[in-house]
Amino acid sequence: MKDGDQYDVIVIGGGAAGMMAAGRAAENGKRVLLLEKNKNLGEKLKITGAGHCNITNAEENIHLLLAKYGSAAKFLFSAFAQFGVADTFEFFQKRGLPLVVKENKRAFPKTESALDVFKVLEKYLKQGQVKILANSKVDKFVIKNSRIEKIIVGEKEFVAKNYILATGGKSHPETGSTGDGFVWLKNLGHKIIKPTPTVVPLAVKDNWVKQLAGVTLPNIKINFFVDSKKSLSLKGNVLLTHFGLSGPLILNAAGRVADFLQAGEVTATIDTFPDFDLGGLDKHITGIFDQNKNKTLKNAIKLITPKGTGNVILSLIKIDPEIKINSLTKDQRKIIVNLLKALPVEITGLMGYNRAVISDGGVPLTEIEIKTMRSKLCNNLYIIGDLLHISRPSGGYSLQLCWTTGFIAGNSV
Template sequence: MKKVVIIGAGAAGMMAASVAADRGFDVTLLEKQHRVGRKILITGKGRCNITSDCEIEELIENVPKNGKFLYSAFYTFTNTDVIDMFNKLGVKTKTERGKRVFPESDKAHDIANALEKQIKNKKVKIMLNTKVEKIVAKNNKIEKVILSDKKEIKCDSVIVATGGLSYPLTGSTGDGYKFAKELGHTVTDIKPSLIGIEVQEDFVRDLEKLSLRNVSISVLNSKNKKVYDDFGEMEFTKYGLDGPIIKSASCRMKDTTKENYKIVVDLKPALDEEKLDKRVQKDFQKYTNKKFEKALDDLLPQKLIPVILDLSEIPRETLVHQISREQRKNLVNLLKNFTFTVKRYRPIEEAIITSGGIKVSEINASTMESKLVEGLFFAGEVIDVDAYTGGFNLQIAFSTAYLAGENC
């Protein structure tokens, strides 16, 4: 019987194990953590956004890094297949704003438990607290896996599903990159993706934990050229900016040590400058005999008002009816162009995913098999593909793992 070893028991590893087991193979799943699916438990803030209910072409469009490499994977095991799989496993799903698909229960552990139950039912041998030292190939063909305790597992195929470098406490510590390099593969530059961003402006500390909904952002490079824009939710942290639209923006930004980016937040995207000016005038009329610091209560969250007051350069004690037209116009411009200077990404340990990985030109896109070593396969985040938030990265994990399991 063909022996298959899968390294890493996250979403990709468990998916690949299930598919390989369906083919009647002897499947062993190795996980260095004390339980399977640890990273699944923290995805989507513990709710687990499993996929996006969109067209396949839209899935590909949401993978800015090597999206075309995933054509076969996405069309072979689709987002509909993912939803159907979990429904059959007893996990009902729901689709929310932005076509994001979640378990109806809003509990990520329902997803992890379903995947674990599936592989146990299929008699996959699961070895926890088991660290792999090395993958051995002879004459460019997989021969065995050596564990850290020097035990050896002879096998015909190995699927590397070790994740990236983000969230190392879940087991993603870059092991797969090491294995791939030792077997002759190229690993592209690794950087954090879907991550919070540190900014230079000190006033963000005063805005910590403030969340904004229905705002838009534009990311500008050093030439003032727009490289990305988005609309949705964001939040302030003591170091800078975070939240869904900021994390997605981080995917489109390159090395922050080589490029100076600015993030421009439009606090009122539903109103153009003219309409916003009329809205401000209306509020100014209402508070005409009040001090300026009281005039923004209807327009902005309380926590944001002191910062906007300072940046407007209109003295707080100024009575509203004394504010000039030019000052008002400057205020409107500020609300439409609330600008931040990017300092750097947060540490990679905090990233939802890792950008970079095993070079896709060295992997067969139809099978996920290495072009260099027979019987070596890759699945999930260890490959040099990454996507925006919205369930796309888990779809990558499931689809690439399905191909690896089908072809190992």
């Protein structure tokens, strides 16, 4: 069965990038078909920013912004000139979704709802009369003379003048991003830089971390050691989970920790009072203890530990919890101070694709015409979003790439 020649453009993959591309092409008057293998579009978009969607990063200085994309920065100037951060603000605000800028210039919808971001794109597709076929897994491309002749979905064939590939990377495969596009692109002759999970939590051995799953340690300093040599110190918040450490600070450090893991045994210490040295913290705690002399350690511990961590820290101290504060020896107090300055963590590795925010790797930008996002190897194929090899931290930089590359491809076809 053949679905005629009625499409100008077929977009494969209905994530953030594919929806933007399909909407833009349709806005320009193209007849667009969007094929998505899931029942619904935008499954990953809906879980971004823990459901709040860090939609872009509001860094106004283009040099500072592009520096976040590492070696890809030099390729992206012209792309961001076509559709940059200001355009993202305008795009969503014009469509009734105001954005707000929070710490580290992270921008979110004012409603803090990723679903609202999705709804704007859904409406954009509807207004452009994009035909959407869900539950349609593209199986393969048929190539002739460096052009895609048709694509195959089960028993069906689809034909268009141009094709936009937006099947995503490999992180959180349950959302549909299973790396299908990488296989086709490799067959086409594209070099695929092996995807690895990059912005990803860290797995740890320590039970105390797992016992505190869900707790955020605020304003701490974490020191990483490679074979006992201090190699990196970072300040910020760390989220403890049932598998290890997470939160933006950790996610953005994962790339460096991956290198450390290649070099040796990686351990870390968490300093819960980075603004005190050991002596200063001892004084601070002594002051608190002096006012609570008749309490048991079990009751006093929460006065000197981050919220929600008292009992677990008590179990690490290995001092009788029933001891009265006025009976604590100087050495016992020292044990407490030392532990609060250096909670020990053994890093066993990075979590996998199922927990990664972004997988690195994909098509190198040298194989793409950045002004149009067209493949240099296949004349009627455009490649966008997480399929591209562009390293970046967490902070809204990934979705901005989807808006930018999706818009350009949609405009170019």
